[in-house]
Amino acid sequence: MTKQVAILLALMVFLNKISDTEMSKYIPTRPDVVSIGALFYFNSTIGMVAKVAIAAAVDDINSSPKVLNGTKLKISVQDANQDGFLGIIKALRLMENDTMAIIGPEFSVSAHTISQVANELQVPLLSFSATDPTLSSLEFPYFVRTTQSDLCQMSAIADIVDYYEWRDVIAIYVEDDYGRNGVAVLVDKLAEKRCKILYKAPLSPNMSRFDIIHILSKIALMESRVLILHAYADLGLQVFDVAKDFGMLSAGFVWIATDWLSTELDAASVLARRAIDGIQGVLTLRIYTPDSEIKRKLVSRWERLTDRKSASGSVGLNTYGLYAYDTVWLLARAIDELLTQGTHISFSSDSELTQLNGKSLSFNSVRIFNEGNLLLKSIFKVNLTGVTGKLKCNSDGCVVNPAYEVINVIGTGPRKIGYWSNYSGLSVVPPESQYSKPNDSSSSSQQLHGVVWPGQTTVKPRGWVYSNDGNPLRIGIPKPFFKEILYQVEGTVTYSGFCIDVFSAALDLLPYRIPYQMFPSIHGQHYPTGTELLHMVQMGVYDAVVGDFSVTTDRMRMVDFTQPYIESGLVVVAPIRKLNSSTWAFLRPFTPMLWFSFSTLSSSQREKTVTNLSRFVLIVWLFVVLILNSTYTASLSSILTVQQLSSNIKGIESLLASNDPIGYRRGSFSGNYLVNELNIQRSRLVPLNSPEEFERALINGPEKGGVAALVDERVYMELFLSTRCEFSIVGQDFMKMGWAFAFQRDSPLAVDMSTAILMLSENGELQRIRDKWLRQSACITQGGKQELERLPLKSFLGLFFICGSACFLALLVFFVQMVQKFIKHNSNESQSSTLRSGSSVLRSFASFLDEKEMRR
Known part of the structure; x- marks a missing residue:
């Protein structure tokens, strides 16, 4: 017996001398108590709520035998304040008590540092309030976010x-x-x-x-x-x-x-x-x-x-308090999953920490949670519906x-x-x-209900104001082409024209004043193209560009455009030849009828002369009535009044099918559009610099070094054609766009100017400005039809001339025949009568006519 006691005592002494690095501490498979920690700032708003919520969750879990199946949850809470270093010390202190997991920390700054400790000791760190999105599982595999990022x-x-x-x-x-x-x-x-x-x-x-x-x-x-x-x-x-x-x-x-x-x-x-x-x-x-x-x-x-x-x-209970409550439940479910699998809970000393022991630092009691990785996997398996809704953890959060x-x-x-x-x-x-x-x-x-903004207003704020720093808005001006569109007032630095009037009118509607200065965009003898000018806005050379800039997809990538202030489109202009289709031409089908009427005059039956003449006049008048009645129909009205226009070019399709040279306005986007979008060879394109060059190129034609047609925007072509009736727009617009002002990318001025342009359109001011500068002429044609609103009296002069001539001719024939008969009648009576005076001859002729009329 004494020997057995001695062996037992020796064994106890031997076990007490074994170092912590040589022996792990084991806990039974289903322990009575498991320890977790909580780390947050007690005096913060979130911390005060979380302290109550975590304690309530622990009580609810321990009072329910179905959660941990008899195992109690023991929690140790530490006040970490907002100090990251202090948070590390408090976290290490929690590790001294064989802590399986830590709930917290509250702040993202502390989470970055404490996650390093969690990684080293393999202790899952579940934070219900650290929202920093860079706290990723790649860098911190033991960090689990149980709230939103x-x-x-x-x-x-x-x-x-x-x-x-x-x-x-x-x-x-x-x-x-x-x-x-x-x-x-x-x-x-x-x-x-x-x-x-x-x-x-x-x-x-x-x-x-x-x-x-x-x-x-x-x-x-x-x-x-x-x-x-x-x-x-x-x-x-x-x-x-x-x-x-x-x-x-x-x-x-x-x-x-x-x-x-x-x-x-x-x-x-x-x-x-x-x-x-x-x-x-x-x-x-x-x-x-x-x-x-x-x-x-x-x-x-x-x-x-x-x-x-x-x-x-x-x-009061806030959302982070709800997440703190659910985090405890999530951890309890994961621990139960781990224990149910029969996992032995054990902790061991960290050899690297042991080597750091000194006279003032002791890390012997800080242990590695050997089953920390298994607990982490169990956390990711939990599918919980808590007070915050559905919680299902993954690498991005729960x-x-x-x-x-x-x-x-x-x-x-x-x-x-x-x-x-x-x-x-x-x-x-x-x-x-x-x-x-x-x-x-x-x-x-996307939808939201109305907001009461600062200042007790329900009107949505613009979100910006113009900075009145004394620097005017730098506005670039493109190359002038037509005076009606844009031009520099002679002897001044100011500009006028349609585009300038629209810009000024829109500025006047802004709720703030904007000083600005306009600069011609010429560099030496070179005017930049539209795309080059927009690049200058993009690079900050100009704040905005005012002019005839067409809003197209490729340009939208560089700058911001306002709401278009005029609709436009690409059209084809070509020389035309006139085919007169007047009243005389219309009468050609009726010529046989007229000749038949006139042929009745050659009848040998003199007694039917009057009848034939009456029939002839009646036919002419019926013809006149027919024409007048027909003019009220649209088709006949067009035939009677419109000058038919004809051109070898029928539209853009004709140009695509031919190899003829095509003119376009130098610097406009139309040249690149024809090449890039319609695959026309650039060698066929002829850049032109002025309306006069437009005219000469069309008159000369391809045979004399000119062009077969022009391709440009409708607004420009209508101004060109307003005084040049020998050319016409042929075909339909084959590209639609609008003119707008260009501003630097994301400039809030573009939004306010767009609103102002819409107001100008609604109040009619935009149309008034357009009528002032871009009023169209009657020469402008489209599809070969003049834009005439009514038929003038002169359109029927030919018709009236025919009618009058027929009546006069019938009267003349009748008079000649009567004179011939009177002379014959008078010659028979002259043998038995003496010579009579002229007045008596006229009276005799009148009596003769009366006698003939009475016989009829």
Whole structure:
């Protein structure tokens, strides 16, 4: 017996001397207690809510025998503050207690550093509030995000900016990993919407009020009035307080705060009156969690769970509190999955940490969780429906179908104006109702309810103001061609013409004044082409270009165009020859009828002369009536009045089928269009510099070194043809476009000028300007038809001449025949009568006519 006791004592001494590096500590397969840790800042808004939510989740799990099957969950909570280094120390302290996993940390900055510790000790780190999108599983495999990433939040903000048609924003953000990386994602998401951050204003986490004043005073002088605030609650509210004093929460400004503001509003039941006044009209986001029975139960008992009171009242439940509650449940389900598989829970010392032991540092108690990788896999297997909705973790996070509520702060609290989801974008209906429908995130399907903006206005702010820095807008002027379109007033530096009048009228409708200066775009003897001039705008040589720029697809990639202020299109102009189709030509089919009528005069039966003459006159009059009646029909009217025009060129198809040279206006886009789009050889194209060259080239024709036709924009060709009736537009327009003003890419002036042009169109001013400069002449033809509105009297002169001639001829024939008969009759009576006077002869002739009439 004594020997056995001695052996036992020796064995105990031997086991006590074994180092921690040589022996692992084993825990039974289904232990009575498992330890987890929690790491967050106790005094932050999120931390105060999370502390209550995590404790409630642990109590609910331990009170339910079905979750861990008799195993209790033990949690150790550490206050990490906002110090990343202190967070590492607190995390190591949690590892001393054989912790299987850590819930937290709260801040993204701490998550970056503590994730390094988690990787080393193979302890899963589940954060319910670290939203930095760069916290990826590739760099930190043991980091698991159980909330939404700022990648989704910045996508929602970009969609909001695009929805309200703003293009430039200013980003105000906290200068740390959370702020920098969030804004970096925002830059990318805005770029996808053709928007950009005009200015970035970083804020130190501990910035003084004086420093904030300095930054906001600089921002107040900038053009953009759309400000995105991505910060922590304390710093963000301080920014709003300074902005209110600066008048930056008045009408015209737009403030969009990330979800820190809604988190603060939900947690603080009553904010200070000054704080509420300082955020009126602000837009913010709140992570969307669908309504459910389990969520309603937690909300209903929240007041009882809250054991910490603040001076302003109890702590309200915000979204991050809901995610903290679900995170504990997610971890409990994963631990249960691990234990159910019969896995032995064990910890071992880290040999590298042991070597760091010194007199003042001791890492012997910090252990590696040997089954940490298995627990991580179990976490990814959990499919949980909690108070926040469906949680299914993967490498990108645990949130399925991320969504946000869009909040408008008005009165004493938030007002929901819509939703955003990564499935359908902006909508006024809850996201879950969209998932069963086809995905439609097009701009036309995006919807939000009305907003009360800063300054208590419901009118959508323009989002920018013109910066009155004393520098006028630099406007380039293209090469003048027709005076009616654009020309420089002789002896001055000013310009006039159709384009200038439209531009000036649109400027007058803007709600702000813009000083500008126009510059001729000539360099030496060279005028740049339209494309070259637009490149100059793109490179910043000019702020805008005013002229006859046609809006085409390839040009839209370089600059922004306004709303077109005149419709145009490419047409073909060619020489024409006239085919007279007057009344005389129309009468040719009736010539046999007329000759037949005249032939009746040669009848040998003298007694029928009168009858024949009457018939002839009647036929002529019937013919006249027929013609007059026919003129009321459209077809006959055209035959009677229109001068038929004919050309060998019938339109663009004729030019494509031939090899004849084609003229075009030098510098216009029509030359490149003919080559690139219609595959016409460039050798066939002849650039021309003036209307006079147009005319000479058409008159000479291909035989004398000219061109067969011109191809240019309708507006130019109508001005050219207004005084040149020997040419005509043939065929139809074969390309439609409009004239617009060009501005630098993403210039907000282009949007305001487009609105002004639409107003000019609606009030009739645009048409008045067009009539002033571009009034058309009767020579302008299309398809060989003159634009005549009525038939003049002279069109019937030939008809009236025929009718009068027929009547006169019949009367003359009748008179000659009567004279012949009278002479014959008088010669018979002269033998028995004496010579009579002239008056008596006339009386005798009249009596003779009466006698003939009586006999009839």
